[in-house]
Amino acid sequence: MLLNRYIVFNFISSPVAVFGPNGDILFTNDAYKKRIKSIENKGLSEGVDCNEGIVFTTDKGLVRCYLVSSDIDDIGNAVCIFKEITPFVSRKSMTEIIASDSDSKNYALRKIVEKNLRMSSLIDNLESGIFVEGSSGSLIQVNNSFLKIISNTIFTELPTNEYDADFYHKLLAGLVDTDDYIKVKDEIISGHKSDTYVDEVRFKDGRIYTRTFKQLYVGDEPKGYLWKFKDITIRKELESFSIELEANLQALESNESVGIYMEYRGYKFVNKGLEQLLEADRDSLMCRGLKEYLGFDLHAGACGEVFNKTIEFKQKDGTPIYLDIVSDCVSIEGSPAHVITLKDCTENVLLHKDLERNESRFRNIFEKNLAVMLIFDSTTMKITNANQSAIKFYGKNIDELQGYGMCDITIVENMSECADKLSDIVLTGTGKRISAHQKVADGSIRNVELLISPLSKNEDNLLFVIVDDVHDRVRYEKELENLNENLIQLVEKEAVKRRRQEELLMEKSRLAEMGEMIGNIAHQWRQPLSSLAFLIQDLTDASAHNEINDEYIQDVVSKGMGQIDYMSKTIDDFRDFFKPCKKETVFDDKKDIGQVLSIFLPQVKNSDIDLHVSCSCENGSSSEMNTDTLTFCEDHAILIKGYANQFKQVLLNLLANSRHAVLKSVEKRIDVKLNANDKKVFIIVEDSGGGIPEHVISNVFDPYFTTKTEEGGTGIGLYMSKAIVEDNLGGTLKVENIDGGCRFTIEVDRVKG
Structure with missing residues (x-):
């Protein structure tokens, strides 16, 4: 048990010995056993008190001097620590001290101790690292600053000779930035015994020291070497x-x-x-x-x-x-x-202030906006923030929503397409619209559109979402789609009905015009029938007076056949006029105008109406139609595209309206004008019938509107005429009042021949 009590002293480099109350040695450490060979126990009790003393030892004839400090431990044993001071005591002083009497010896010892303590204290307090070794290579002293210099040393094995100077030189050799430290050290010792040597040493870790070497003497006797290391790294x-x-x-x-x-x-x-x-x-x-x-x-x-x-x-x-x-x-x-x-x-x-303002605005807009807004991480799909509208829409508080993923509240029909769109938003930085379904506060599933865009360029993973509730809109669109389908069917029915009505009106108009035509034919046939009757009567008279001969018969036949040919041509014109035309054709409107006028002319003559027809050519010439021969100028053809019979029907209807208008006028005149340029053809019908009252002129093309109620007007003639010109001829029909009458103008595109 006693050995275990003092075994810790084996880790001290200085010799240590423990003495019992009777002066018996109870314990010595490893350094004591190696460095102190014989000690006179007597000297410890006679010449040294328990606080300080000097002990001399011999090792192979070499005398060493140790300064002893001692103390009494808690069980009454004296613990003595031996510090070598051989370099500081000359051989002569050692001899004198050993040979002196007790009083002189004690005085000399105290002087040496005091000197040693002062020097040791001075060395320990120096800022520079001090390393003192004896001439024989023993370690005399190292101060705290030197120990700090070598404190970064890493031992590959535990040191066993730390009381030798060579041990510390080897440590320094491992620290300096050169491989020849030991060689340089030996050269310094051998070459500078009588002077001071100074150089610089650079360590591997970057520290720089001035190294000072000085030989130590006690009297004239060399006793050791002093090495001083001063840190000049900062300098x-x-x-x-x-x-x-x-x-x-x-x-x-x-x-x-x-x-x-x-x-x-x-x-x-x-x-x-x-x-x-x-x-x-x-x-x-x-x-x-x-x-x-x-x-x-x-x-x-x-x-x-x-x-x-x-x-x-x-x-x-x-x-x-x-x-x-x-x-x-x-x-x-x-x-x-x-x-x-x-x-x-x-x-x-200023940018920071703008950023703060914009951030405040965004936060204000985000928090108080009536639209449902979310922010989520595209990598985790987790919701990171939501505004008050979103909290109300989903029926969750902010903490609950922040724990949700977008997939927890969203149902997407095509997840692959949705993922591609999200990836494209992140890569391109452009927003996209995604249709989806979401679970809302009342537990229902509603149709929504997610307007997703990157929150900012610096936060690539965060996406900003505006949730547009389109559930009602989708329902209304479906209802509207169904309504449109029903409406289309109704429109188609109405269109069929309207076409049927228009066909009936067209037929009615044709029948009315046919009546006009039959009247015209009746007027045209009266004269040839009268001529035939005269010829027949004249044939009877000629037979009674024996005037019939070959020449007479030939004359009667010739005149009779002329009247019959005229009546046959009238029938052909009537038949051609009402012949159905199912295909668009390009026709010469001058020719068709002539046909209409030939049918209309008998009524004009019977009513004592002056009919004037003129054609203005593009070369600037103008010719007037001969009402007897009914022929235009033959300078050019004026071609238009459409339905020829319908065109003649429109012109006949306009002429018939003008005839009725001028019957009660003093001056009975109708003018038919044909004008043309490179692109357009104009057919104009003017009359002297007094015009149309201004308050009704805008209604003349309305169906069933007529100013001839007493004369049996149907009100469909002008309506159908305008429809034919606009729908089937691709032109326009206009009316305007002129001095003493009115003017109808048909304008159609000209076709190059």
């Missing part, structure tokens, strides 16, 4: 820093983008950038300092502290700018250096 760095600082200051001098102000050991530095920012000259800035211009002290506190602030600064013209100020204090060679930088950050501040 070397400062020397390099000074060079760099000078170069940097020159570069900063012309820097106009950043203002720099520096104070160091009474020296002030101001660059051009600071002059421009504060609109002040260098002398004023260096004389007054920055506080004069900025209104407060910018110097940082202790070295290493950094002061940072953004302020508003008004320039001389009152324009405000924003300055980003950084004040730092660094130590250069032990002296504080205050470095202050000013940078115009107006643009950044």
